[in-house]
Amino acid sequence: xxxxxxxxVVSRSFARDxxxxxxxxxxxxxxxxxxxxxELLGRVPADYDVATAAQPAAVRMLFGQRRTLAVGAAFGVxxxxxxxxxxxxxxxxxxxxxxxxxxxxxxxxxxSTPQEDAQRRDFxxxxxxxxxxxxxxxxxxxxxxxxxxxxxRAIGTPALRxxxxxxxxxxxxxxxxAFGFLLEEGTRSxxxxxxxxxxxxxxxxxxxxxRTMLSRPGRQRALELLWETGLMQExxxxxxxxxxxxxxxxxxxxxxxxEDARIVGALDEPGLPAALALLxxxxxxxxxxxxxxxxxxxxxxxxxxxxxxxxxxxxxGATAAVEPADRPWSEVQPWLAHxxxxxxxxxxxxxxxxxxxxxxxxxxxxxxxxxxxxQLDPPPLLGGADLLGAGIPAGRAVGQLLARIRVLQLDGxxxxxxxxxxxxxxxxxxxxx
Numbered sequence: 001x002x003x004x005x006x007x008x009v010v011s012r013s014f015a016r017d018x019x020x021x022x023x024x025x026x027x028x029x030x031x032x033x034x035x036x037x038x039e040l041l042g043r044v045p046a047d048y049d050v051a052t053a054a055q056p057a058a059v060r061m062l063f064g065q066r067r068t069l070a071v072g073a074a075f076g077v078x079x080x081x082x083x084x085x086x087x088x089x090x091x092x093x094x095x096x097x098x099x100x101x102x103x104x105x106x107x108x109x110x111x112s113t114p115q116e117d118a119q120r121r122d123f124x125x126x127x128x129x130x131x132x133x134x135x136x137x138x139x140x141x142x143x144x145x146x147x148x149x150x151x152x153r154a155i156g157t158p159a160l161r162x163x164x165x166x167x168x169x170x171x172x173x174x175x176x177x178a179f180g181f182l183l184e185e186g187t188r189s190x191x192x193x194x195x196x197x198x199x200x201x202x203x204x205x206x207x208x209x210x211r212t213m214l215s216r217p218g219r220q221r222a223l224e225l226l227w228e229t230g231l232m233q234e235x236x237x238x239x240x241x242x243x244x245x246x247x248x249x250x251x252x253x254x255x256x257x258x259e260d261a262r263i264v265g266a267l268d269e270p271g272l273p274a275a276l277a278l279l280x281x282x283x284x285x286x287x288x289x290x291x292x293x294x295x296x297x298x299x300x301x302x303x304x305x306x307x308x309x310x311x312x313x314x315x316x317g318a319t320a321a322v323e324p325a326d327r328p329w330s331e332v333q334p335w336l337a338h339x340x341x342x343x344x345x346x347x348x349x350x351x352x353x354x355x356x357x358x359x360x361x362x363x364x365x366x367x368x369x370x371x372x373x374x375q376l377d378p379p380p381l382l383g384g385a386d387l388l389g390a391g392i393p394a395g396r397a398v399g400q401l402l403a404r405i406r407v408l409q410l411d412g413x414x415x416x417x418x419x420x421x422x423x424x425x426x427x428x429x430x431x432x433x
Contacts, residue, residue, distance in 0.1 A: 006087035008044045014086035015048035016132045018063075022091070025062050027054035030114070030129040030138065032092070037125050040137070040147055041179070050091045051117060051129060059091050076109050096120055100164040115140050122161055122168045123175065123187075124153045150181045158190035166197040169231060170209040177213060177222035188229065195230040206235060207272070207295040214275040220265025223279075227257050238287050238294075239279075259354065266350035273301050274343055277308035278351070304340050311335050311344045315365065316357045325364045330410040336368050337377035345369055381409050381420035390421060392428045401427060 015031065022029035031039070032051035039045060052059070059078040060068045069079040069088075076093035094117040097106035114129055118140040121127040125147050129138040137144060141155050152175050154161040154168075162168050169191045176183050183191070198206070213222040226232040232239065239257070257279075264275045280288045288309045292302040315324050315335055324332045335341065345365045351357035368376065382405055387398050401424050408414040414423060 006047075007085040010085045011048060011082070011087045012045075014082040015050065015089050018048075018050050018080055018089045018091065019132055021062060022050070022052050022054055022059075025054070025058075027052050027058065028094075028114070029054070029091075031132055032117075032129050033121070033126050036128040036130040036137070037143075037147065039130060040128070040144070047087060048089050050089055051094055051114065052091055053094055054091075055093050055111060059093075074109075075106070076111060097164070106164070114138060119155060121155055122165070122171060124155055125151075125175070125181075127155050146184075150179070151184050152176045152179075152181045152187060153184035154187045154190065158187045159194065162190055162194050162197065166194075167201045167205055167209065169195065169198055169229070170201075170206065170213075170235070173222055173225045173229065173231065174209060174213040177218035177220075177225060178216060180218065180221070183225070183229075191229045191231065195234050198231060198234045203294055203296045207297060210235070210275075210295070211272045214264065215271045219267075219270055219275070220261045223261035223264060223275075224258060227254065227261075232257065236279075236291065238291055259356065263347075263350045263354050263356060266353050267346055268349075269343055269346045271343075272297070273305035274308060274347055276305045277312060278347055280309050304343070307338065307340055308343060308347060311338070311340075312347060312351075315344070316348045316351060316361060323358065323364070324361055328407075328411050330407040332368075333377070333410050336365065341365075341369055378409070380406055381414060381417050382424065386417075386421060387424055387428075390425055392424065397428065397431065 015035070019029045019031065029050055029052040031048060033049045035045035035048045054062070056070065056073045056076055056078050059080070060070060063078075063080050067081050069081065071077075071079065072090070072092075076095045078091045080089045080091055082088055093111050094114055095109040096112045096116045097109055097120045100106050118127045118129070121141075123146075124141045124143040126143070127139075127141040128143040130136070131138075142153075146153050152172050154172070172183060172187060172191060175181065213219060223232075226235065239253075260279045263278050264270065267274055267278075276288055276291060280291075289302070289306050292305050297305070315332065335344065338344075345362070348357050348362040348365055352359040352362040380402070382402060384398050384402065387401060388394060392398060392401070404427075405414060405420050405424060408423070409420065414420045
């Protein structure tokens, strides 16, 4: 059963209730992290985190075993499951982290104070605490000033923060792009220097970051920052072939990447599969498949990305010898009847906007997709049972005949069931004589 989408109003109310209940039990509790950042930016938080002095066992006792999940208890995290449409709230005990041994997680934690807890977090804009009852902000890291200035700054020494958790470098890019912020100079320099460390992050976590940054506003800037910081060649090593040197940072490669970034930014229906297809203009379909496999994308994402890349090559090349409108309908109709054809139209439109595809092709494809479905993809005139019933022997010839009939149907050579059946019988008879 699919999850029930969280309602922002219900989620917020539940997150306040979690704080109230913790306080009523004698525990200090505050909203923490991204929800505070979004609150201060006037955005609706996607979810809520609570930081508290209560230790995990006390949190579970307060909210009950059936309404809590202890998956992160070793790190002081208990998930409190809310009522219908409320989502859930992660309740984390104020803590300090031991050394990070795997580039992602601390070896252990020690429960501490809000001031110490703030120091372990990634960026100043994510290191704030908020009292949902009084509206008070507790800021021990200068996060409010950086929010006001539009800056993403690592807490403490950037190299230490990124050395602890290598994924933070991608998160820095995502936050800067999503909010239109600048990367603070020391934070940016550390990313450039430590970019190769991102290779140690699991493909699934890298894909999750890319999925978020490439499906939301700011995605063009995210791609630009990936290039500028050197993270691009670590996250997409397949694209090193674009450059003449080992690093792939020559001007031609940079120009191609930044042009494709603008195209991705122009999408109306952005997503990771469309971005991969568009960014692979200078690469072959095999490269798209390699990337999708390496990042362990879902089967649906893999299929969509590779299909889009092939469709763009077939219909959307700026130097295509023959416009799709001038080709036989049977050549282009299978692309347009595909379930992902609206994404193809969006990609073509975005490319045309930046001179990388024919505006006429983009407009023509969009016009074809506006047809009623039964006109765009009419039912076949015949099926295999029709041919077998007419005495045509089973075998490869049946499939070949059906394929030829479909081409003739789409191109107007056959228009009725009877015409198609008579044609098939004649062809089978001629082949057998």
